[in-house]
Amino acid sequence: VYLEQRFPPHDQTTNNSSNDHHHHQIESDLNICRLLESQGIPIALSNGRPDRDFGGLTKDSSKPLAIVHPLSAHQISAVLRTAAASPTLAVAARGNGHSIHGQASAHRGIVLDMPAMPSSGNVVVAVAGAGEVADVGAGATWEEVLKWCVGEHGMAPRSWTDYLGLTVGGTISNAGVSGQAFRHGPQSSNVMEMEVVTGNGEVVVCSERQNNELFFAVLGGLGQFGVITRATIALQPAPAMVKWIRVVYTEFSEFASDAEFIVTQPESDSFDYVEGFVFVNSDDPVNGWPSVPIGSGRGFDPAQLPRTAGPVLYCLELVLHYNKGDDSASVDKVVGPRLQRLRYCRDLKFEVDVSYMEFLLRVKHVEQKAVANGTWHTPHPWLNIFVSQRDIADFDRLIFKKILKDGIGGPMLVYPLIKSKWDSRTSVVLPEGEIFYIVALLRFSGPHNNGPTVDEMVAQNQEIIRCCAAHGFDFKLYLPHYRTTEQWKGHFGDQWSRFVERKSRFDPMAILAPGQRIFSRAH
Numbered sequence: 001v002y003l004e005q006r007f008p009p010h011d012q013t014t015n016n017s018s019n020d021h022h023h024h025q026i027e028s029d030l031n032i033c034r035l036l037e038s039q040g041i042p043i044a045l046s047n048g049r050p051d052r053d054f055g056g057l058t059k060d061s062s063k064p065l066a067i068v069h070p071l072s073a074h075q076i077s078a079v080l081r082t083a084a085a086s087p088t089l090a091v092a093a094r095g096n097g098h099s100i101h102g103q104a105s106a107h108r109g110i111v112l113d114m115p116a117m118p119s120s121g122n123v124v125v126a127v128a129g130a131g132e133v134a135d136v137g138a139g140a141t142w143e144e145v146l147k148w149c150v151g152e153h154g155m156a157p158r159s160w161t162d163y164l165g166l167t168v169g170g171t172i173s174n175a176g177v178s179g180q181a182f183r184h185g186p187q188s189s190n191v192m193e194m195e196v197v198t199g200n201g202e203v204v205v206c207s208e209r210q211n212n213e214l215f216f217a218v219l220g221g222l223g224q225f226g227v228i229t230r231a232t233i234a235l236q237p238a239p240a241m242v243k244w245i246r247v248v249y250t251e252f253s254e255f256a257s258d259a260e261f262i263v264t265q266p267e268s269d270s271f272d273y274v275e276g277f278v279f280v281n282s283d284d285p286v287n288g289w290p291s292v293p294i295g296s297g298r299g300f301d302p303a304q305l306p307r308t309a310g311p312v313l314y315c316l317e318l319v320l321h322y323n324k325g326d327d328s329a330s331v332d333k334v335v336g337p338r339l340q341r342l343r344y345c346r347d348l349k350f351e352v353d354v355s356y357m358e359f360l361l362r363v364k365h366v367e368q369k370a371v372a373n374g375t376w377h378t379p380h381p382w383l384n385i386f387v388s389q390r391d392i393a394d395f396d397r398l399i400f401k402k403i404l405k406d407g408i409g410g411p412m413l414v415y416p417l418i419k420s421k422w423d424s425r426t427s428v429v430l431p432e433g434e435i436f437y438i439v440a441l442l443r444f445s446g447p448h449n450n451g452p453t454v455d456e457m458v459a460q461n462q463e464i465i466r467c468c469a470a471h472g473f474d475f476k477l478y479l480p481h482y483r484t485t486e487q488w489k490g491h492f493g494d495q496w497s498r499f500v501e502r503k504s505r506f507d508p509m510a511i512l513a514p515g516q517r518i519f520s521r522a523h
């Protein structure tokens with residue numbers, strides 16, 4: 001009861017009678033920003049400019065007072081300690097602002113521009129205990145980490161995201177998931193140590209052994225407990241090449257059981273990357289058959305589909321690592337029997353050999369194309385959900401085959417993950433059961449008025465969440481977005497009290513990451 005009173009539901013509404021008071025408070029908070037500037041902290045007043053993120057949905061509700069370009073963890077500490085003097089000022093670390101709903105912003109608060117930290121791009125590879133690790137600034141992008149580790153040391157992090165323009169601090173504050181997570185867990189399971197500035201302004205080094213409550217709180221902690229300034233990431237030797245394969249299914253049950261079979265095989269009998277996606281059974285260039293082929297080989301021949309095929313089809317995406325010295329016959333000898341056991345449509349297999357770097361940077365081409373056609377900077381009402389294995393077939397039946405049967409103007413990912421690879425001590429919450437699926441609806445809205453409006457896309461997301469709830473599905477939002485404390489309580493379930501305790505310990509004034517709308521500033 002004490003904690004709930006301390007952290008009342010987030011409320012952004014104001015009424016006329018409180019306007020004067022608000023103006024006075026904003027003026028006083030601006031004076032705090034000026035005070036920080038006088039201490040030599042690089043800070044720019046944002047003069048009411050909205051802070052757009054990748055989602056582009058927050059419109060005018062995300063207007064920070066100032067942006068700090070921190071030079072050190074101690075400067076971040078000074079910002080947090082000074083902000084505590086105000087009853088209202090909140091502070092958000094911002095990675096690259098790839099959030100969808102303003103999670104990295106601070107309305108009328110201070111945003112910390114993490115990539116600006118001078119240590120961000122510096123990646124130091126060292127040997128520590130169990131093996132080689134990379135010590136990286138939290139504002140570094142995974143692309144910087146990749147290029148440095150592979151280019152300079154022939155080593156690579158074990159777990160990735162699909163797109164590498166995201167920051168280390170931003171993804172490990174959520175989880176960081178891609179096709180390697182079934183084996184290595186999410187990126188948050190591959191962090192050995194972090195330097196964190198807590199909401200109290202303390203600079204703390206933490207790991208599984210040292211200050212481990214803070215360590216596990218911050219991983220998947222949605223920016224609520226501290227600002228990560230540095231992280232040590234586990235590495236493995238980087239392969240030179242990958243065989244990248246896509247195979248097509250018409251039946252969800254066969255797609256899902258093959259995917260689950262692969263992710264539960266021992267490493268010596270499996271693949272190094274497993275993802276999957278749903279696509280529309282049509283010639284639509286974005287949502288349909290043309291979205292499947294890879295490499296410059298043949299196109300998608302729909303004549304190869306059995307007549308029983310429904311409105312949507314499924315593609316399993318697999319990768320095997322290999323080295324330069326391996327000739328293609330020996331790689332085929334490994335891949336052949338592993339594919340042989342799967343039940344995909346035999347004539348709908350696509351494959352290409354590319355370098356490891358090229359594979360990991362594959363989404364960069366998508367970004368370049370979207371920038372060129374104007375869809376990178378338009379709104380993206382994305383929805384990411386973890387769905388239990390128990391409910392995924394019903395999810396397919398009710399949602400992919402009905403609500404989403406015409407596609408979403410972008411990829412609809414669905415693939416299995418293994419719960420025991422996720423550390424339950426972190427702040428992430430997952431559905432029950434050892435296997436669960438990630439469903440990622442990566443919507444793009446056109447710059448020209450064709451296709452559904454952004455509001456219609458948002459409404460369809462809500463319809464999907466309502467459908468999951470109405471059918472009693474066991475699911476959790478990934479990169480969650482809620483508006484009220486009640487909804488957050490529902491999200492965290494029996495982990496809510498742990499989350500609140502962690503908040504009261506590491507950020508008792510609720511200064512950090514207000515854009516998540518979990519807690520309100522305490523006076």
Ligand code: FAD
Nearest residue numbers: 095096097098099104161162163167169170176177223228
């Ligand atoms: P931001 O959006 O800037 O921040 C996210 C949250 O973390 C905010 O609450 C912020 O306050 C907090 N934060 C940021 N930095 C720090 C820090 N140093 N310390 C403490 N808190 C911090 N996710 C996946 O898991 N897998 C994918 O394959 C994947 N692909 C994506 C592709 C694209 C094109 C996009 C736009 C997003 C993708 N994401 C993916 C989602 C991504 O993980 C989130 O957007 C995440 O928020 C990281 O983005 P960011 O680094 O820009 O962080």
